[in-house]
Every structure is written in structure tokens, then in C-alpha cells.
Amino acid sequence: MNSVKEYKSASYKTGKIRKDNEIVIREAAEQEFAEFGFKGASIMSIAKRANVPRPNIHYYFKNKQELYNAVLMDILALWNKAFTEFTAEDEPAEAIGNYIRLKLMYSRCYPTASKIFANEILQGAPHLNTYLNNDLRVLLAHKTAIIQGWIDAGKMDAIQPYYLIFFIWGATQHYADFGIQIKSALGKEELSEEDFEEITANLIQIITKGCGLVK
Amino acid sequence: MNSVKEYKSASYKTGKIRKDNEIVIREAAEQEFAEFGFKGASIMSIAKRANVPRPNIHYYFKNKQELYNAVLMDILALWNKAFTEFTAEDEPAEAIGNYIRLKLMYSRCYPTASKIFANEILQGAPHLNTYLNNDLRVLLAHKTAIIQGWIDAGKMDAIQPYYLIFFIWGATQHYADFGIQIKSALGKEELSEEDFEEITANLIQIITKGCGLVK
DNA sequence: TGAAAGCTTAACACTACTGTCAAGTAAGTA
DNA sequence: TACTTACTTGACAGTAGTGTTAAGCTTTCA
Numbered sequence: 001m002n003s004v005k006e007y008k009s010a011s012y013k014t015g016k017i018r019k020d021n022e023i024v025i026r027e028a029a030e031q032e033f034a035e036f037g038f039k040g041a042s043i044m045s046i047a048k049r050a051n052v053p054r055p056n057i058h059y060y061f062k063n064k065q066e067l068y069n070a071v072l073m074d075i076l077a078l079w080n081k082a083f084t085e086f087t088a089e090d091e092p093a094e095a096i097g098n099y100i101r102l103k104l105m106y107s108r109c110y111p112t113a114s115k116i117f118a119n120e121i122l123q124g125a126p127h128l129n130t131y132l133n134n135d136l137r138v139l140l141a142h143k144t145a146i147i148q149g150w151i152d153a154g155k156m157d158a159i160q161p162y163y164l165i166f167f168i169w170g171a172t173q174h175y176a177d178f179g180i181q182i183k184s185a186l187g188k189e190e191l192s193e194e195d196f197e198e199i200t201a202n203l204i205q206i207i208t209k210g211c212g213l214v215k
Numbered sequence: 216m217n218s219v220k221e222y223k224s225a226s227y228k229t230g231k232i233r234k235d236n237e238i239v240i241r242e243a244a245e246q247e248f249a250e251f252g253f254k255g256a257s258i259m260s261i262a263k264r265a266n267v268p269r270p271n272i273h274y275y276f277k278n279k280q281e282l283y284n285a286v287l288m289d290i291l292a293l294w295n296k297a298f299t300e301f302t303a304e305d306e307p308a309e310a311i312g313n314y315i316r317l318k319l320m321y322s323r324c325y326p327t328a329s330k331i332f333a334n335e336i337l338q339g340a341p342h343l344n345t346y347l348n349n350d351l352r353v354l355l356a357h358k359t360a361i362i363q364g365w366i367d368a369g370k371m372d373a374i375q376p377y378y379l380i381f382f383i384w385g386a387t388q389h390y391a392d393f394g395i396q397i398k399s400a401l402g403k404e405e406l407s408e409e410d411f412e413e414i415t416a417n418l419i420q421i422i423t424k425g426c427g428l429v430k
Numbered sequence: 431t432g433a434a435a436g437c438t439t440a441a442c443a444c445t446a447c448t449g450t451c452a453a454g455t456a457a458g459t460a
Numbered sequence: 461t462a463c464t465t466a467c468t469t470g471a472c473a474g475t476a477g478t479g480t481t482a483a484g485c486t487t488t489c490a
Contacts, residue, residue: 017457017467036340040255044447053469058449060467117336118392122330122337123250125395132399140400157424163417166397167386173383177333180340182381184347185355208246210425211370232437232487259477268439273479 022060024050027167029071034115037123038068069127072120075113076131082106083139092150093213096168097204104200108191114176142164157212164211171203225256239265239273244286249330252338253283284342287335290328291346297321298354307365308428311383312419317416318387323406355380372427379426386418 028050032041043064047054061067082102086095107114120128144161151158175182175191183191191199208214243265247256258279262269276282292352301310302391335343359376366373389404391395398406406414421428 015458015466021467036250036254037334037337038255039251040253040338042447043449054448055450055470056468063449099378107399118333119252121339121393121396122252122334123255132396136396137400137402143345157420159421160413160417162401163414164421166389166400166414167418167421170386170389170393171382172385174381174388178336178385181336181347181351184340185352185381186377187352198375199378202375203382205372206374206382206422206425208425209427210421210423230436230488236437257477258479268437269435269478270480275439278479 014101018060019065021052021056025052025057025060025067026074030112030116033068033071033119034112035140037119038064038127040124041068043067049056052170072127075116076135078110078113080135080139083143086143086146088146088154092147092155092211093208096164096211096213097208100168100172100204100207101200103168103177104203106195107172107174107176108196109175111179118173118177124213129200133148155213159211164207168207175199226281233275235264236267236271237240238265239270240275240282241286241289244282245327245331247335248283248286249327252334253279253342254338256283258282271344273302279358286331287342290331291343291350293321293325293328294332295350298358301361303364307362307370307426311379311426311428312423315383315387315419315422316415317417318383319411322387322389322391322406326391326394329388333388333392364381370428374426379422386422390414 025046028046029041032046033051035041043057043065044054047057050057056065061070065077084104086099120126123131140162143165147156147159147161148163150156151161175196179191183189188195205214240261243261244256246264247261254364256279258272259269261282264271265272272282276285298316302313340347355377358380362371362374362376362379365371366376390411394406396417398404403410420429
């Protein structure tokens with residue numbers, strides 16, 4: 001099992017073709033899952049999006065569940081990365097501003113990932129129980145402790161740290177998940193980089209000022 | 216067709232049994248659509264939730280689409296009601312505070328409605344094109360004009376009115392749509408009325424102060 | 431009380447989708 | 461080149477779900 005020969009043979013198996021095809025299928029699956037959630041998505045439709053015969057998908061991923069898991073794990077990795085950003089040593093105004101900027105950048109660059117996550121939560125998070133009750137909870141407890149530290153040090157107003165985080169999440173993710181509504185309301189086909197810069201500036205201004213971090 | 220007799224006969228038709236059954240089915244459908252969206256929902260599963268044989272649903276609603284439309288129309292009526300609240304004559308601090316309070320109340324009292332709307336938007340709003348491009352756009356233009364008036368009168372900071380509205384939507388709806396994540400993060404089974412009051416107070420404080428409406 | 435309207439239900443035909451298999455083709459390596 | 465492994469594809473069986481029908485039951489009210 002662990003001989004050099006076996007290892008080599010394994011590396012042949014996971015060759016370029018497999019890698020490429022997996023990516024194409026994953027991307028098609030992301031679109032489908034983002035729109036319809038796990039239950040509403042169909043392998044047939046994913047196959048059409050990916051432009052491959054349906055059985056190919058089963059060749060690369062055992063079933064719908066496994067394909068979904070693969071996609072979801074990628075997203076969680078991305079999500080965790082967006083979260084490990086500010087520390088107790090940072091100045092709160094800058095740290096919170098950067099966090100908002102980062103979250104909005106994610107909404108702009110990875111709206112599909114955000115939508116899949118939203119769908120998963122709407123469906124009652126059946127595949128994310130472990131994540132929500134462990135990883136996320138720990139990360140969140142850490143962040144809120146930092147914010148509480150800033151409050152105790154008199155650096156900002158006494159806001160419930162959890163609610164501050166939820167405010168940032170809600171306001172920033174809205175631009176990915178409700179993108180269509182926003183575009184429609186603004187009468188735009190797409191939001192440009194400049195639009196996002198303006199949104200970022202507005203949101204940072206409201207929140208930092210609202211927390212007593214700037215005048 | 217319009218004779219008194221016909222009218223009377225029509226009123227017999229829509230009797231108590233029909234009314235009651237329609238409500239039971241509608242409520243079951245709301246739950247199902249909130250979790251799975253239009254495509255992911257199944258009439259079979261709605262029938263089980265409502266505790267009626269499946270064909271009964273077809274007796275009251277022609278098909279899945281019509282049932283969904285009925286549910287969605289109720290929600291839009293509710294949504295519009297949540298929107299017709301502040302006017303140019305109001306003091307901005309109070310008006311915006313009240314709007315945030317109202318939106319959070321909706322998230323608390325009608326989370327299912329909020330989730331159905333979220334699902335619809337995530338699926339690309341195929342049934343809401345008309346609403347988004349007409350009703351909503353008009354309402355929104357009206358509200359943003361009022362906010363712009365307050366800004367021009369020097370009553371508040373120069374925030375893009377559209378973005379202010381979107382912040383409020385995102386931050387408030389988050390408590391309905393992402394309720395599970397929030398409960399999980401806070402380690403609570405349910406959010407109490409007191410929790411919502413605290414959330415409301417925090418959010419109003421951040422936003423009104425952040426807009427330069429209070430010190 | 432009985433006729434008409436309203437409601438329920440089992441059964442049917444049909445479609446969409448899933449997962450599997452076996453036979454085939456293409457790619458990679460000794 | 462010959463052999464092995466990787467990949468593709470059409471065909472199949474099975475399940476879940478939809479919408480319809482026809483027959484039976486219940487309620488209403490003249």
C-alpha cells in the first residue's frame with residue numbers, strides 16, 4: 001500500500017485529465033448549488049452546465065452528496081481564511097475597517113460561494129452542524145474577545161461584539177446573496193469595482209463612526 | 216356570471232372547509248419553500264407536513280407553481296407593508312430607528328417569509344422580475360429621495376441613501392435568514408424577545424450614530 | 431329529505447432524475 | 461508496439477415526484 005510503486009501508480013491516476021475535469025464539474029456544480037441548494041440541484045443539470053455526459057460526473061464523484069461535500073469543503077476553507085484577520089494588537093478602527101473591506105471583497109469575488117453557504121443555512125445547515133458548533137464558534141469567540149478587549153480599554157463604544165460581527169456579516173454578504181435585487185434596484189447590469197469601493201467606504205464610515213472609532 | 220344567484224353560489228363554494236384547508240396547506244408550503252426554494256420543494260413533502268393526502272393539494276391549487284405564487288403574493292404584501300413607513304416630515308433619527316425596529320420585528324415574527332424571499336432571490340428571482348423592477352424600485356426611489364432630502368438639509372452625514380437602505384436590509388434580514396447560524400454561534404436554542412430588543416438597540420445605535428444622527 | 435355542490439381518495443400514466451454497468455476509446459508506460 | 465490504466469459513453473433499472481381521473485363520501489340548503 002505504501003510502497004514507492006504504489007505511490008507512483010497513485011500519482012498517475014490523479015493525472016491532468018482528472019484534475020481538469022474535476023475542476024470543470026466542480027465549477028458547474030457550484031453554479032447549480034448556489035441557485036438551487038442541495039435538494040434543488042440536479043446532476044443532470046450540472047452535467048449540462050459542465051458540457052459532459054452525465055455518467056462522467058459519477059465517475060469523478062460517487063454521488064450528489066459527495067460532489068456537494070467537495071464543493072462545500074472548498075467554501076469553508078475560503079470562509080475560514082476570511083476570518084483569521086484581526087488580532088488584539090491591531091488598532092480597532094483599522095482592524096474593523098479591514099475586516100469589512102475583506103468581507104466585501106469576498107462578496108464581490110466569490111458570490112457563488114456565498115450563495116451556496118446561504119442556501120445551506122436556509123436549509124437548516126444539515127451538512128454544517130459540525131462546522132457551526134466547532135470551528136466557527138471558536139473563531140467567533142476569539143474575535144469577540146478581541147473586540148471586548150477594545151471596549152474594556154475604552155477604545156470604542158460598548159457594542160455587543162457578537163452583534164457587531166453579525167451586522168458586518170449581514171451587511172456585506174447581502175451584496176453577494178441579494179446581488180440581483182441590488183442590481184435591479186440600482187438599475188445596473190453589474191456592480192463595478194468603483195461601486196464596491198463606494199460601498200466599502202460608506203459601510204466602513206457608518207460602522208466605525210457608529211462604534212465610536214472615528215468622529 | 217354576475218347575477219346575485221351566481222355570486223351567492225360562489226360564496227358557498229368558498230366555504231369554511233376550503234378556507235381552513237387552504238390555510239393549512241399554505242402554511243406547510245411556506246415551511247417547505249423556505250427550506251428548499253421553489254425547485255427543491257416537493258408537493259409530496261408539503262402534503263406530509265400538512266397531513267393531507269397529496270391529491271388534495273391539487274384540488275386547492277392547480278399545481279406547484281400556483282401554490283408558490285399564492286404564498287409569494289402574501290409575502291410581497293407583507294414586505295410592502297414593512298416599507299411604507301417613513302416620510303419626509305419625520306425626524307431622520309426617529310424614522311430610521313423605527314424602520315430598523317420594524318425590519319427586525321419582521322425578522323423575528325416572519326422568518327419563514329424572509330427565507331422564502333431569500334430563496335427566490337438566490338434562484339435569480341424568476342418570479343419576482345416584475346416586482347423588483349416596478350413596485351420595489353418605486354418604493355425605494357421614494358425612500359432614498361427622502362433620505363437625500365435629510366442629507367441636503369444637513370440633518371445627517373452624506374451617506375449614499377441606497378447603500379444605507381441595503382445595509383439595513385442586510386443587517387436585519389440576516390437575523391431571519393441566517394437564524395440558525397446565529398443561534399449556533401450564541402449557543403442558544405432560540406432568540407428571546409429580550410435578545411431582539413438588545414439587537415435592535417445595538418443596531419439602531421450603530422447606524423444612527425454612524426450616519427451622524429446622534430452623538 | 432334529497433339534489434347539488436364541495437371535498438376526499440385510490441389508482442393511473444407520465445416525466446425527471448439517480449446510480450450502475452459493461453463495452454468501448456484514449457492516454458501513458460515499459 | 462503491447463499492455464495497463466484512465467476515461468467515456470449508451471443503455472438499463474429503479475425511485476421520486478407530478479398532474480389527472482373517476483368514484484365515493486360529506487355538507488349544505490331548498
